Amino acid sequence: MSWSTLAFAQVSQAVVNGTAREVVTVARGIAQAGGGETTALVWGPGGAAEAGRELVGFGADKVYCCELPGLEWRQPDLAAVTVAKLIKEVGYRVVVFPSTARGADVAARTAALLSAPMASNVVSWELVDDTLEVVRPVFAGRATATVRLSGGPVLITVRSNVFSPRPAQGAGVVETMAVEASSAEGRRGVRVTGFEEGRRDRLSVGEAPIVVSGGRGLGGPENWGLIEDLAEALGPDAALGASRAVVDAGWRPHDEQVGQTGKTVSPNLYIAVGISGAIQHLAGMRTSKRIVAINRDPRAPIFGVADYGVVGDVFEVLPALTEAVREVREGG
Known part of the structure; x- marks a missing residue:
């Protein structure tokens, strides 16, 4: 069974942040170590396709771009249903999400839909005896736990600013994926009804030098x-x-x-x-x-x-x- 991977990259408009590059870099590393290919699912409002083309430069062999209107791209249940459906159709062995509030939300919902094992806040990984072995901090960072995830699919969220994004040569394919919000099955939970952008007169604390x-x-x-x-x-x-x-x-x-x-x-x-x-x-x-x-x-x-x-x-x-x-x- 090859180590094909899927990276969930949520973007804002056509902007690819460091977190999106990190998840693609991790997914690519796992796929290369296991002889598989890497797919990125770009999730966002209009302009996601442009972001998808940038992620090809970080090693994605294929990029699916989901552009959604209004607040639909902010709905975690719709994202989880879409990711779970893609996993079932293609058969990815590892799915990588960012450890952001939104990424962790979508990852947990996806794991529940698939009854799949999940490890959060991962800071390192290794393929050992046909399993994915990951390390994550516990007890408020005072210790670490080593977790082995076997079979597939398995889901992980990766801690921000731990894995350095690494550009890679490639000629990946970028495709647009249609998402029908009204017909998606399995949607549950909180609905986002409004969003107010925070003050951005300075860089985000997570990305500033x-x-x-x-x-x-x-x-x-x-x-x-x-x-x-x-x-x-x-x-x-x-x-x-x-x-x-x-x-x-x-x-x-x-x-x-x-x-x-x-x-x-x-x-x-x-x-x-x-x-x-x-x-x-x-x-x-x-x-x-x-x-x-x-x-x-x-x-x-x-x-x-x-x-x-x-x-x-x-x-x-x-x-x-x-x-x-x-x-x-x-x-x-």
Whole structure:
């Protein structure tokens, strides 16, 4: 039985994000290791076909593009029914989804429809004795579990910013797949009736090369301007992040949360300001290339993973750092 794979790539309009490239890269790797082919299912609104052509450049042998009107492309039950039908028709052995909120939702629904085994939040994989062996974090990232998935189909969701997207040479075929929302059988559950786009004057925290994150050490939302000033000084490549405590307190929106229950990030530079470093937060940012921690407590766990640490009052350190960054960028 060949290791044919299917990658579920949800896109917004014609935009292919890093997550879509990652799932195709993982699916391609598994297929190549097992002598199979890789198919990508691009799911989105109008413009999905253009995104599909880009994914051919990441190793997809075939791309099916599903373009849906209105809010239909945001309905997880319709996506799950479509994916399950394609799996039954073609016989894919492994199906790869992103570990985003929407990707995990569709993956779980698909697994239920097929009564298929599923492993979530995968950080590595290997083919062992005709089984797919995956590793996933457990206990808030304090340990890992190795899971073997046998038979097929098996479903996995892959953790964001763990697998680097890798372009590949190929001449894959791109086809449009019609989806009849009104006639789809097996649709169950929540219906999306509206969607409001979040503020996007900066890069998403999950994709930015630089992330400046703040914690409860800032004292209150009225002091968040210190974080914004530093991010602005660092330039358009910097995004804002936040600890779970800050989000739970209502200071910042959930889409900025970094950690086990938020976004997993791996930027070139991660600056943690007033964040003590709970294990759940560390699980979401410890793979950053360079970590700078600013905290007044020298025993804060965040210093255990930091490349550079500043022990001091954030209200004194941050303005000085911001001014120094501005001087460097302005050539002063």
